[in-house]
Amino acid sequence: MTVNLLGYSRHELISCCAAWGEKPFRAKQLLRWMHQSGASDFGVMTDISKVLRERLAADATIAGPTVVQDTVAGDGTRKWLMDVGTGNAIETVFIPETSRGTLCISSQAGCALECSFCATGRQGFNRNLGVAEIIGQLWWANQCLGAYDIRNKDDPRAISNVVMMGMGEPLANFDNVVTAMQLMLDDDAYGLSRRRVTLSTSGLVPAMDRLRDACPVALAVSLHAPSDALRDELVPINKKYPIRELLAACVRYIEKAPRDFVTFEYVLLEGVNDSVAQAHELVETVKSVPCKINLIPFNPFPGSGYLRSKAEAVARFREVLNRAGLVATTRKTRGDDIAAACGQLAGQVKDKTHRAERRLHAQAIRGNILSESEVVQ
Numbered sequence: 001m002t003v004n005l006l007g008y009s010r011h012e013l014i015s016c017c018a019a020w021g022e023k024p025f026r027a028k029q030l031l032r033w034m035h036q037s038g039a040s041d042f043g044v045m046t047d048i049s050k051v052l053r054e055r056l057a058a059d060a061t062i063a064g065p066t067v068v069q070d071t072v073a074g075d076g077t078r079k080w081l082m083d084v085g086t087g088n089a090i091e092t093v094f095i096p097e098t099s100r101g102t103l104c105i106s107s108q109a110g111c112a113l114e115c116s117f118c119a120t121g122r123q124g125f126n127r128n129l130g131v132a133e134i135i136g137q138l139w140w141a142n143q144c145l146g147a148y149d150i151r152n153k154d155d156p157r158a159i160s161n162v163v164m165m166g167m168g169e170p171l172a173n174f175d176n177v178v179t180a181m182q183l184m185l186d187d188d189a190y191g192l193s194r195r196r197v198t199l200s201t202s203g204l205v206p207a208m209d210r211l212r213d214a215c216p217v218a219l220a221v222s223l224h225a226p227s228d229a230l231r232d233e234l235v236p237i238n239k240k241y242p243i244r245e246l247l248a249a250c251v252r253y254i255e256k257a258p259r260d261f262v263t264f265e266y267v268l269l270e271g272v273n274d275s276v277a278q279a280h281e282l283v284e285t286v287k288s289v290p291c292k293i294n295l296i297p298f299n300p301f302p303g304s305g306y307l308r309s310k311a312e313a314v315a316r317f318r319e320v321l322n323r324a325g326l327v328a329t330t331r332k333t334r335g336d337d338i339a340a341a342c343g344q345l346a347g348q349v350k351d352k353t354h355r356a357e358r359r360l361h362a363q364a365i366r367g368n369i370l371s372e373s374e375v376v377q
Contacts, residue, residue, distance in 0.1 A: 030045075035186075164181070171211065220263040220294070
């Protein structure tokens, strides 16, 4: 059976090499060829013996997801649709800026958490991505952007930051995501610092504690509401891990985090969570946690049922937070003309949860109830 080495950690490569009668340093060579040079052909690995190269060619491969669509927005944001098999395709987004380039990576085909304002959640859920499918997004983007070309080493498009904020809940695919992030941090692979790799979670508290001990990267938490009552509606996982437990986990996480704060993400929805009163409530809610607030204007998608908050409402909300001493910024919307902005990633998901059917059934029931009430009146 052929193995895909792209998704192997350093320790797995060492074990694989040992099984082939090779020394541990061969794993280091393979890491560098795959992740620093972008090699997928064992024949180019000139510092590896011919015998091993032939063995690798027979028993192994280096393969990431297949790109089926490449779209560039007017602002330079780039989105790739990648086929991951079994009727599923994921989306990966590159956001170029003057001082850095950020890659937004997916961790699942769909998402099981069903946050009400998220396009991915509307798609349903199929499966977790494997390590090769996760790290393969970075591997491919580096190839596509010319990062492996020695002539382009100073290209400002090179990827300097990775955010696990694409499709899926990263902590629901814990082992594969951690292995992929360890490759991102490995000096013989991508060599990113822990401050430049960010994981965004909706608040799986036990997994946050595991991450703190296993691979503490920068942490962003999808908060989106100042109270449990509202967050239960917007982020249903809150019913299992309410805000008080979530904030306590954030404080514990900071003990080992590369930054001395957690970023709270807060999507502003018109008339839902954007009032001045809710801003004051948010100040009280997060006061025990060293944090920064990232305000995100809602990015519409078909059938969302929500509207983006007006610019004036966003400014008023941010002013309340700033006056209370919190660092609050408004995220600039990027790539919305190609549905690549925050909350818009949907890809193609062969839903195992039958979410769309359940939603239509619920709508039909509500419609029947409404019709009956209208008749009574």
